[in-house]
Amino acid sequence: AQSVTQLDSQVPVFEEAPVELRCNYSSSVSVYLFWYVQYPNQGLQLLLKYLSGSTLVKGINGFEAEFNKSQTSFHLRKPSVHISDTAEYFCAVSSYGGATNKLIFGTGTLLAVQP
Amino acid sequence: GAGVSQSPRYKVAKRGQDVALRCDPISGHVSLFWYQQALGQGPEFLTYFQNEAQLDKSGLPSDRFFAERPEGSVSTLKIQRTQQEDSAVYLCASSVSSEQFFGPGTRLTVL
Numbered sequence: 001a002q003s004v005t006q007l008d009s010q011v012p013v014f015e016e017a018p019v020e021l022r023c024n025y026s027s028s029v030s031v032y033l034f035w036y037v038q039y040p041n042q043g044l045q046l047l048l049k050y051l052s053g054s055t056l057v058k059g060i061n062g063f064e065a066e067f068n069k070s071q072t073s074f075h076l077r078k079p080s081v082h083i084s085d086t087a088e089y090f091c092a093v094s095s096y097g098g099a100t101n102k103l104i105f106g107t108g109t110l111l112a113v114q115p
Numbered sequence: 116g117a118g119v120s121q122s123p124r125y126k127v128a129k130r131g132q133d134v135a136l137r138c139d140p141i142s143g144h145v146s147l148f149w150y151q152q153a154l155g156q157g158p159e160f161l162t163y164f165q166n167e168a169q170l171d172k173s174g175l176p177s178d179r180f181f182a183e184r185p186e187g188s189v190s191t192l193k194i195q196r197t198q199q200e201d202s203a204v205y206l207c208a209s210s211v212s213s214e215q216f217f218g219p220g221t222r223l224t225v226l
Binding site: 004032036041042043044045046049051090092094100101102103104105106107108 | 119146148150155156157158159160163170171174206208210213214215216217218219220
């Protein structure tokens with residue numbers, strides 16, 4: 001079984017400050033890792049994904065994440081946030097080579113950017 | 116090109132009513148997923164189709180939930196005898212590889 005933990009339910013940050021959203025996962029098999037963003041009343045949009053290769057992954061809107069296998073983490077970072085980054089962020093995993101590639105999501109982190 | 120679309124966007128049902136939620140995936144996408152997102156929670160997997168075959172329905176919470184994709188494109192999620200605990204956003208996603216593309220969801224409110 002797999003699980004995802006996002007310890008921070010809400011992260012307040014001032015505009016232009018750096019931010020890190022934490023994600024830890026548990027799995028007995030190799031996984032793919034994803035970060036999705038959800039704006040109010042909208043579906044999920046993929047920010048970035050780790051499938052294999054370089055552990056530092058760059059995504060859209062200036063976000064990046066680093067896969068750390070030993071710590072089973074996949075934290076999301078941005079060096080300077082904007083008001084428009086205010087949204088809910090979800091970390092997710094799926095089994096590498098799994099039959100369905102279904103996503104297991106964390107409970108989400110609300111990034112609240114303040115002016 | 117067009118993304119994943121879902122209809123209706125909002126649905127209000129009285130307890131005990133049956134509802135049907137529609138998903139139009141991206142053309143050519145073989146895989147289709149349904150997820151349920153309760154208020155303040157992350158999405159939870161319901162069921163998975165590869166073309167018209169329903170290969171995984173392990174996430175369906177009860178036998179009141181039924182999904183189909185008869186021609187391998189449009190999918191319908193049906194909930195019979197709705198209960199208040201069924202209130203949630205129902206998300207559909209389609210994919211051809213590791214990335215899933217999500218629709219805007221249907222917000223179901225059961226009164």
